Amino acid sequence: MNTIASEHFKQALLTVLGETFDTVRGIYLDQGTSLFETLAGISAAEASIPVGGQCATLAAQVRHTTFYLDVIERAVRTQDYSPVDWGEIWRTVGAVSDDEWTAIQAELRASYSRIIQLIHDTPAWPGEQEIAGAIGLIAHTAYHLGEIRQALCTIRM
Numbered sequence: 101m102n103t104i105a106s107e108h109f110k111q112a113l114l115t116v117l118g119e120t121f122d123t124v125r126g127i128y129l130d131q132g133t134s135l136f137e138t139l140a141g142i143s144a145a146e147a148s149i150p151v152g153g154q155c156a157t158l159a160a161q162v163r164h165t166t167f168y169l170d171v172i173e174r175a176v177r178t179q180d181y182s183p184v185d186w187g188e189i190w191r192t193v194g195a196v197s198d199d200e201w202t203a204i205q206a207e208l209r210a211s212y213s214r215i216i217q218l219i220h221d222t223p224a225w226p227g228e229q230e231i232a233g234a235i236g237l238i239a240h241t242a243y244h245l246g247e248i249r250q251a252l253c254t255i256r257m
Contacts, residue, residue: 144201160193
């Protein structure tokens with residue numbers, strides 16, 4: 101059986117998460133399209149528009165992404181896999197003020213920083229559930245990044 105060295109997994113995870121959130125290296129995103137680069141160009145007014153009139157706001161997309169990061173961090177650090185209310189953010193986050201939008205983005209950056217620290221703090225990935233969670237961080241965030249970027253096409257028409 102072939103295995104992946106934990107350090108190789110960790111470095112690959114950090115590289116792809118880095119591209120997704122912060123610094124495009126051309127692995128799968130185009131220059132200037134990481135999550136933080138995308139959010140930097142969005143106003144609170146734009147973040148408050150429900151796309152298509154019935155869907156979530158961009159503010160809710162970002163809060164949901166932060167929530168996901170926080171759930172994964174808690175699960176890996178504490179092995180607490182208790183159920184959470186995935187729908188609360190979709191039900192409660194709508195229009196935001198400039199200060200609220202700034203705070204939502206700061207919360208995302210703080211959660212992302214904790215995830216990066218978690219990866220550095222995790223010397224080995226002991227099981228499938230932890231590895232799946234790590235890969236899920238990338239897939240889930242990339243999905244919502246795509247949702248946000250597509251929503252901007254509609255919002256800015």
